Amino acid sequence: LRCRTVYAFAREMYPKTVKCDISYGTAGFRTRATDLEYVMYRMGLLAVLRARFKKAVIGVMITASHNPEPDNGVKLVDPMGEMLEQSWEKWATKLANVTDDKLENVINDIIKLHDIQNMNDRPEIVVGKDTRPSSPSLSKAVIDGILAMGGKPIDYGIVTTPQLHYFVACKNTHRAYGEPTEEGYYRKLTDAFKKVRGDNFNNGNYTNRILYDGANGVGAKKIKFFKEGLAGSLIIDMYNDEIIGSGKLNYLCGADFVKSQQKFPTGLPQIPNTRCCSVDGDADRLIYYYLDENQKFHLLDGDRIATLIAGFFKEVLEKTGIRLNLGLVQTAYANGASTTYITKELKIPVACVPTGVKWLHHKALEYDVGVYFEANGHGTVVFKNEAKEKLRNAFQTNNLTREQKDATSRLIHIIDIINETVGDAIADLLLVETILHAKGWDVRQWEETYTDLPNRLLKVSVQDRTVITTTDAERKCVTPKGLQEEIDNIVAKYPKGRSFVRPSGTEDVIRIYAEAVTRRECDKLAAEVAGKVH
Numbered sequence: 001l002r003c004r005t006v007y008a009f010a011r012e013m014y015p016k017t018v019k020c021d022i023s024y025g026t027a028g029f030r031t032r033a034t035d036l037e038y039v040m041y042r043m044g045l046l047a048v049l050r051a052r053f054k055k056a057v058i059g060v061m062i063t064a065s066h067n068p069e070p071d072n073g074v075k076l077v078d079p080m081g082e083m084l085e086q087s088w089e090k091w092a093t094k095l096a097n098v099t100d101d102k103l104e105n106v107i108n109d110i111i112k113l114h115d116i117q118n119m120n121d122r123p124e125i126v127v128g129k130d131t132r133p134s135s136p137s138l139s140k141a142v143i144d145g146i147l148a149m150g151g152k153p154i155d156y157g158i159v160t161t162p163q164l165h166y167f168v169a170c171k172n173t174h175r176a177y178g179e180p181t182e183e184g185y186y187r188k189l190t191d192a193f194k195k196v197r198g199d200n201f202n203n204g205n206y207t208n209r210i211l212y213d214g215a216n217g218v219g220a221k222k223i224k225f226f227k228e229g230l231a232g233s234l235i236i237d238m239y240n241d242e243i244i245g246s247g248k249l250n251y252l253c254g255a256d257f258v259k260s261q262q263k264f265p266t267g268l269p270q271i272p273n274t275r276c277c278s279v280d281g282d283a284d285r286l287i288y289y290y291l292d293e294n295q296k297f298h299l300l301d302g303d304r305i306a307t308l309i310a311g312f313f314k315e316v317l318e319k320t321g322i323r324l325n326l327g328l329v330q331t332a333y334a335n336g337a338s339t340t341y342i343t344k345e346l347k348i349p350v351a352c353v354p355t356g357v358k359w360l361h362h363k364a365l366e367y368d369v370g371v372y373f374e375a376n377g378h379g380t381v382v383f384k385n386e387a388k389e390k391l392r393n394a395f396q397t398n399n400l401t402r403e404q405k406d407a408t409s410r411l412i413h414i415i416d417i418i419n420e421t422v423g424d425a426i427a428d429l430l431l432v433e434t435i436l437h438a439k440g441w442d443v444r445q446w447e448e449t450y451t452d453l454p455n456r457l458l459k460v461s462v463q464d465r466t467v468i469t470t471t472d473a474e475r476k477c478v479t480p481k482g483l484q485e486e487i488d489n490i491v492a493k494y495p496k497g498r499s500f501v502r503p504s505g506t507e508d509v510i511r512i513y514a515e516a517v518t519r520r521e522c523d524k525l526a527a528e529v530a531g532k533v534h
């Protein structure tokens with residue numbers, strides 16, 4: 001009977017309305033919201049199958065992150081709060097694209113191939129959504145899919161993407177990771193922050209006030225709860241909190257706008273030398289910046305945050321006297337100056353992986369303490385369980401000097417400021433503020449650690465972006481034949497020049513990245529390389 005409901009519902013309530021195929025890309029499905037109802041319903045079905053297969057709670061997040069307000073999207077979250085396992089992405093794609101009359105076949109294939117026997121289990125599926133006007137009806141479609149397949153939807157309503165990842169991890173670790181509630185999340189992060197900060201809210205050149213751009217999205221709605229929890233230890237002046245449906249989500253503001261346009265966002269007061277930050281539309285990216293006394297814009301992006309965090313962890317780890325290995329994971333978009341700084345000066349090993357959080361996260365797990373960040377501001381720190389245990393055990397013993405004990409205790413609290421499941425703009429903000437406070441730095445001192453090479457990102461529309469394939473963490477083209485050689489020849493003309501091209505995983509375009517010693521050269525290099533991509 002249930003099966004009949006699944007397919008009757010599909011045909012009657014959520015018929016497939018779009019002919020062309022969509023694919024589950026680096027961030028799930030993402031397109032115009034009006035084309036997504038049936039996809040959402042089907043992802044509800046898939047989430048229940050995945051939950052039965054893993055015998056665990058699975059998450060579904062409805063968001064299109066930094067995209068414009070009329071878009072929306074959906075992604076599934078695996079048991080430990082990670083991105084959906086790669087091998088299931090193709091099932092998501094298949095399920096989304098099959099015609100209504102073949103839906104049953106694909107579902108049966110999934111059940112058979114994965115030998116899912118517990119079809120009567122009623123697994124919990126946690127559902128969250130961003131503030132887009134389309135999100136409520138799309139969330140209903142997901143929930144209908146979950147119910148039709150016999151799952152138990154737990155609707156968290158409007159939450160940030162990283163909050164949803166956190167809830168999934170909490171539920172599957174039986175609360176070892178934290179309480180699976182919004183209050184539990186705020187309490188965990190803000191309590192840890194306050195413990196580390198202590199009674200001196202300011203230190204050296206660091207002042208505890210920051211201007212915060214909420215991108216007119218969920219990041220604005222949720223920061224209010226942090227402000228309460230922080231109880232004045234950090235003063236967050238919030239801007240860009242328009243009401244839902246104003247059309248202003250991510251518009252001329254937010255982390256993606258600031259990073260890609262390299263511009264100060266609208267809506268924030270322009271106060272010289274004042275630390276500002278922006279989050280994106282689902283609050284999983286964070287970017288810092290400021291205007292100097294000449295109104296010149298200075299960007300402190302994900303690379304800058306990564307080097308700050310990795311350098312700090314190295315220092316504190318050394319002070320604990322506990323041997324744990326530390327590494328940083330970047331992508332090809334990382335500014336060359338940041339990579340040089342971290343390897344040559346901080347002497348921390350760096351790995352480079354393809355674009356997309358799942359690659360970074362996976363690689364970071366190879367270190368005891370793995371820091372990963374994309375230049376766009378998405379990143380976090382992950383700790384091996386054994387590393388955490390080692391720290392806790394060391395703290396319990398009496399073999400540590402006073403200094404070692406202090407450092408160890410600080411590190412243990414700092415772990416609780418971090419959302420290890422995925423990049424979390426607000427948790428990252430608390431971590432950056434903690435480090436700047438510890439160092440007594442203002443935003444300019446932070447910027448002085450190294451000088452970014454001027455860089456440019458261009459995109460080119462082509463007929464078929466799949467003709468470009470890459471290797472070596474997207475830094476070299478394999479096809480079309482000869483293209484890499486042409487790029488190499490161009491790059492060779494520019495001192496410290498670097499450039500690569502790759503097909504986007506989220507848009508129908510080829511992206512071109514270039515960096516060089518001067519802005520002019522960099523722009524010329526980008527244009528020359530773009531000229532070869534047609």
Ligand code: 16G
Nearest residue numbers: 026027355356357358504505506507
């Ligand atoms: C997605 C990725 C992000 C990546 C971006 C690149 C996740 C959750 N998000 O937004 O990490 O930087 O895609 O987009 O993995 P692109 O392939 O269009 O350049």
Ligand code: ZN
Nearest residue numbers: 065280282284
């Ligand atoms: Zn995002």
